[in-house]
Amino acid sequence: MQYRRLGSTGLSVSVVGVGTWQFAGVWGKQFEQREVDDILSAARAAGINFLDTAECYGHQHLSERLIGNSLAGRRDEWIIATKFGHNASNDLKDENYSPAQVLLQLEESLRALRTDYIDVYQLHSAENQFFDNDALWTMLGKQVEAGKVRYLGNSVPLPHAQFQLPRSSAFGISVIQVPYNAVLTKAEEIVLPEARKQDLGVIARTPLASGFLSGKYQPGHEFAKDDVRSWRPQKGLDRDINAALELLRLRPAHVEPVAWANAWCLAQAQVSTVIPGIKSVEQLRANALAGDVAL
Numbered sequence: 001m002q003y004r005r006l007g008s009t010g011l012s013v014s015v016v017g018v019g020t021w022q023f024a025g026v027w028g029k030q031f032e033q034r035e036v037d038d039i040l041s042a043a044r045a046a047g048i049n050f051l052d053t054a055e056c057y058g059h060q061h062l063s064e065r066l067i068g069n070s071l072a073g074r075r076d077e078w079i080i081a082t083k084f085g086h087n088a089s090n091d092l093k094d095e096n097y098s099p100a101q102v103l104l105q106l107e108e109s110l111r112a113l114r115t116d117y118i119d120v121y122q123l124h125s126a127e128n129q130f131f132d133n134d135a136l137w138t139m140l141g142k143q144v145e146a147g148k149v150r151y152l153g154n155s156v157p158l159p160h161a162q163f164q165l166p167r168s169s170a171f172g173i174s175v176i177q178v179p180y181n182a183v184l185t186k187a188e189e190i191v192l193p194e195a196r197k198q199d200l201g202v203i204a205r206t207p208l209a210s211g212f213l214s215g216k217y218q219p220g221h222e223f224a225k226d227d228v229r230s231w232r233p234q235k236g237l238d239r240d241i242n243a244a245l246e247l248l249r250l251r252p253a254h255v256e257p258v259a260w261a262n263a264w265c266l267a268q269a270q271v272s273t274v275i276p277g278i279k280s281v282e283q284l285r286a287n288a289l290a291g292d293v294a295l
Contacts, residue, residue: 001047001291004272007201008174009151011079011119015266016290017050018043019205019275023066024058028227029279036066042281044077046288052177052203052275054083054124055105055112064112072114079119081175081203082109083155086124097123097130099139106143120175122153128163137171144172151175155205158186165194177203180271182213182247182264183240192270204265207274212244213261255293258283262290 003012018040023031040051057063064082071078084105085097095101110116121140123131130136131154143149153175156164165176176195180187184206195202208214210229219238223230229237251260262274276287 001288003049005201006079006120006151006175006272007195008199009120009201011151011201013050013079013201013273014048014291015273016046016048016262016288017052017203017273017275018048018284019277020051020053020063020067021057022277022279023053023063025062026058026226026228027277027279028224031066033066033069035280037070038281039278039284040067040070042284043278043288044074046285047291048284048288049077050079050081050273050275052081052205053113054086055109056083056087056089056124059089061108061112064109068112068114075115080113080115081120081122081153081177082113082118083122083124084109085126085130094130097126097133097136099133099136102136103139103143106148110148117148117150119150120153121149121151122155122175122177124155125157126154126160128160131160131164132167141172153177153201153203155203156191158191161187161190161194165191165198165200168194168200169198173200175201175203177205179206180204180265181207181209182261183209183243188268192268195270201272202270204271204274207262207265208258208276209240209244209261211277212241213248213257215245215248215257217241218245256286256289258286259289259293262287263293266290 002015006013053063084102087096152173154173155177178187178191219241265274278284
């Protein structure tokens with residue numbers, strides 16, 4: 001495994017991390033605690049020290065609770081990023097981004113993760129009006145001063161990157177999370193240059209393009225109803241699957257698809273880490289191989 005600096009935070013993160021939306025049970029599989037334990041244990045054995053989660057990944061912080069249970073007694077071995085504000089499991093809607101509500105979410109995330117601090121606390125896919133809020137960032141700055149949060153981040157939707165990213169340093173944000181993969185390359189236009197300018201750490205999510213760069217899917221594939229990919233129109237799915245299959249033809253024959261897809265993102269020096277969603281120990285090991293691939 002290789003490690004990179006997470007921007008100005010100075011944190012040394014494994015170039016392959018673990019994305020954990022799947023632990024919420026919305027990617028066609030329900031997880032038991034032992035399965036999460038096995039995946040995270042295998043991750044540490046492979047040299048992985050970074051994971052990303054969110055308060056809204058599952059009802060009542062399900063993903064965070066599974067992670068907290070798994071990491072009990074070895075919290076100091078991990079760099080944990082989580083998110084706030086994008087909670088669809090309550091009826092508060094826009095109020096989820098208010099300072100008072102975010103502070104409650106922070107306390108609940110700390111309890112769920114069984115920790116007294118979060119390494120990177122990220123605004124989650126917010127519209128510009130919720131991002132551009134001095135009161136919110138002032139409150140979060142106080143949580144950094146109190147030691148409950150080490151660094152602030154922004155998991156930014158690409159359509160809002162042009163507005164939000166230039167304001168990162170002013171709001172104390174030092175880490176950016178963004179969709180980036182060989183199919184979806186738009187981050188190269190705005191995100192990576194701005195991150196370089198401000199020395200922002202970059203977390204690349206969906207490095208496998210929702211699994212399509214694994215090479216497992218063909219056009220026309222129908223996903224189960226409990227899989228978030230089934231929410232998309234078939235035409236869009238087929239377009240991305242076809243694009244992924246074409247791109248996979250470019251990989252060296254000796255490199256497996258998932259390792260190639262992760263390494264493709266990491267070929268950009270500005271990307272600190274990728275966070276593929278991993279459902280099994282076998283998938284974990286296949287993704288971790290990207291740490292040894294040079295493209």
